[in-house]
Amino acid sequence: MINNDIICAISTPQGNGAIAVLRLSGNESIALCDKIFKTPTNKRLIDQQPNTLHFGNLVDGERIVDEVVVSIFKGPKSYTGEDVVEISCHGSVYIQQQILQLLIRKGARLAKPGEFTLRAFINGKMDLSQAEAVADLITSSSSAAHKVAIQQMRGGFSSEIASLRDRLLHFISLLELELDFSEEDVEFADRKQLYLLLNNIQILIQKLLKSFELGNVIKNGVPVAIVGHTNVGKSTLLNRILNEEKAIVSDIAGTTRDVIEDVINIEGVSFRFIDTAGIRETSDTIETIGIERTYDRISKASIVLLLVDATESISDIEKAIRTVKNKLGAGDKKLIVVINKMDKADKEFNLNSLLSKNDVIVKISAKTGENMDVLIQELLSVVNLNALNQNEVIITNTRHFEALEKASEALQRAIEGLNVGITGDFMAQDIRETLHYLGEITGEITTDEVLGNIFKNFCIGK
Secondary structure, eight states, X not given: OOOSOOEEEEOSOSSOOSEEEEEEESTTHHHHHHTTEEOTTOOOGGGSOSSEEEEEEEEXXXXXXXXXXXXXXXXXXXXXXXXXXXXXXXXXXXXXXXXXXHHHHTTOEEOOTTHHHHHHXXXXXXXXXXXXXXXXXXXXXXXXXXXXXXXXXXXXXXHHHHHHHHHHHHHHHHHHHHHHTGGGTOOOSOHHHHHHHHHHHHHHHHHHHHHHHHHHHHHHOEEEEEEESXXXXXXXXXXXXXXXXXXXXXXXTTXXXXXXXXXXEETTEEEEEEEOOOOOOOOOHHHHHHHHHHHHHHHHOSEEEEEEETTSOHHHHHHHHHXXXXXXXXSSOEEEEEEEOGGGOOOOOOOGGGSOTTOEEEEOBTTTTBTHHHHHHHHHHTSOTHHXXXXXXXXXXXXXXXXXXXXXXXXXXXXXXXXXXXXXXXXXXXXXXXHHHHHHHHTSSOOHHHHHHHHTTSOTTO
């Protein structure tokens, strides 16, 4: 897939800024820049030490394009494993384009999305899971997402997978040796030790698979649907949480007819709050559509905040809980019954008979902010950050999750085969399949199609 082309790209975001950075990679990239870079002392970049900065002018013939600082990195000790040059120029869009076109005229070509990181992977600077972590790091929008991406980019997940593969490779080699001596009926692989190993690896894989639930939340945010009857204070609550007037607040029933969404970071975790249309019987066509969308958001949310009015009758509150509980169905969704407007009411609420063991009740006043800290802690309780704080390996990538699931299935077949005493050749096949799927994660086993699908989602210039 890799050739000797020199690739170039603008690595900083589009638009004007104080500075911009253009990057080149390829074994002749330093020599190419020598053709257009002039210093006051006429030094040549090709003669300079790696990991050094140089000030001068980029020129197109006799015309000065810009004053720049050029950084040079010589392979294999560079990001891509090849010679790399980074040009820091003034941030004018015009200047950036002039430099990019100049580099292309001198022999470089425009990089494809993620091609710098692809070259780093192919040149052995990182494995595939680490390369994917680069993209996650760039798009991380919370401290939790940043921490997971950094850990994976530094090889935390890769080390775990490598350890699993190494332990399996030892036994598969013994099983293969048995096949070479099949006529002599000998066993080189101790079946008891193999059984213990397969079970231990299965436990570790299951732990990684279970971590995906947390990883997905960290990466994509926690969807929280705010639902309830009309005029119970849903929009007021959203505005209170976001600390801005995002939603229209009115005494008129049915003000919110569509879904309003916004994201807020709470203690390093992103929550996607969804203010929905009030649930009630209505003949208004538009409002009916909004209520249907409310039910749809309930099915997709991880947390449902059911807002009820403390001034309403107990029977109305119970009806609201039953309605939403019916829409929740089976699953791991957390229901938080939020009794709002406690500043206007002074009565007890005994609703436990309607709630499941994971459901909770929080009494607040969205208007005054009373007990909002209690509600926030209930939201955070859904995201178990202990694993993150203890630097455990957390899966955030769907591709990794699917590969681990397939590896687990193959491993389970091997375990069941051991229990019924299948022959070594069938056992070896299941273990080989497990090794295959583990190798897919780190890129030891991959295809051009897989690489293309992964790197097409990268930024150009990374």
